[in-house]
Amino acid sequence: DADVTQTPRNRITKTGKRIMLECSQTKGHDRMYWYRQDPGLGLRLIYYSFDVKDINKGEISDGYSVSRQAQAKFSLSLESAIPNQTALYFCATSPSGGALARFFGPGTRLTVL
Amino acid sequence: AQSVTQLDSQVPVFEEAPVELRCNYSSSVSVYLFWYVQYPNQGLQLLLKYLSGSTLVKGINGFEAEFNKSQTSFHLRKPSVHISDTAEYFCAVSAQTGANNLFFGTGTRLTVIP
Numbered sequence: 001d002a003d004v005t006q007t008p009r010n011r012i013t014k015t016g017k018r019i020m021l022e023c024s025q026t027k028g029h030d031r032m033y034w035y036r037q038d039p040g041l042g043l044r045l046i047y048y049s050f051d052v053k054d055i056n057k058g059e060i061s062d063g064y065s066v067s068r069q070a071q072a073k074f075s076l077s078l079e080s081a082i083p084n085q086t087a088l089y090f091c092a093t094s095p096s097g098g099a100l101a102r103f104f105g106p107g108t109r110l111t112v113l
Numbered sequence: 114a115q116s117v118t119q120l121d122s123q124v125p126v127f128e129e130a131p132v133e134l135r136c137n138y139s140s141s142v143s144v145y146l147f148w149y150v151q152y153p154n155q156g157l158q159l160l161l162k163y164l165s166g167s168t169l170v171k172g173i174n175g176f177e178a179e180f181n182k183s184q185t186s187f188h189l190r191k192p193s194v195h196i197s198d199t200a201e202y203f204c205a206v207s208a209q210t211g212a213n214n215l216f217f218g219t220g221t222r223l224t225v226i227p
Contacts, residue, residue, distance in 0.1 A: 004156075040122070042203060042217040043157075058214075090156055102215060104149075104156035 003027045004105035006091050012111045019078040021108050023091030029103070030096045032074040034058075034066060037088040037107075046089075049074055050096070081112040115140040115206045119218035126194055127226050134189040134221045136178075136204035146187040147205040147215070148178055157203060163187060174198070199225045 004025045013019055023032065034046040035058075045058030047066040055066060063085060067075045078085055088109050092102040120135045138144060145164055149157040161172025168180040178189045187204060204218040 040219055042219040044217075045214060048214075092157075102149075102157070102159075104158070106154075106156045 004091060004093055004103055006105040006108050008108060009106065010109045012113065013081055014113050015082055017081050019081050019110065021076045021089055023074045023105055025072050025093045027093050027103060029093035030071065031094045032068065033092040033102065034074070034076045035090045035092060036060065037090060043090065046076065083112045086110060086112045115144060115208055115216045117204050117206050117216055117218035119204055119221050121221050122219065123222045123224065125224045125226055128196055129193045131192050132190065132194050132223065134202050134223065136187045136189065136218060138185050138187065138206045140206060140208065143209045145207045145209055146180060148172065148189050149203045149205060151201045151203065194225050196225050196227060198223060
């Protein structure tokens with residue numbers, strides 16, 4: 001079984017709709033992240049959480065919100081989706097301390113029409 | 114903050130030929146460096162990382178990278194590529210202290226030609 005899972009894997013929605021992307025992990029890591037990937041732009045950090053009570057904005061948090069429901073679960077919400085939020089979204093985890101290599105989920109492809 | 118520049122967006126190479134994917138970073142503090150690979154329709158996987166010590170780092174699938182502090186580079190190499198190496202490769206940098214946020218380059222698409 002995958003260590004980091006994301007649901008859904010693909011989603012098509014309309015402008016103005018509220019969307020939630022979910023991430024679960026079985027790695028036991030404290031730290032979780034949401035990234036978006038756009039062609040030619042690499043990965044950009046949206047939000048990150050170092051534990052259940054800690055939420056931090058990343059480079060591009062506008063238009064997004066997150067919820068850390070448990071150590072193993074970290075959800076990303078788009079309150080009112082817009083077309084330029086069409087992208088590939090990745091959840092990642094890392095252990096506390098040390099060099100923070102990330103362990104990535106398989107991604108969610110979101111299309112906003 | 115840190116930043117990464119991957120100079121080549123696409124690198125085509127024939128099967129069994131050597132390849133080098135270039136990565137330069139910018140930082141005012143000491144860093145950790147990483148290379149990730151993304152196969153089609155998959156998430157990113159860690160190929161290798163430089164934390165400290167030997168500047169030549171060996172990773173999975175026969176890849177290696179060399180940390181060059183004076184040139185602020187961390188180029189990825191493989192002496193003989195296979196079709197299965199076709200993927201996108203991302204270089205990433207993180208400060209050794211503080212929040213340790215990871216900053217990614219824009220990626221290099223490696224295409225291995227039979």
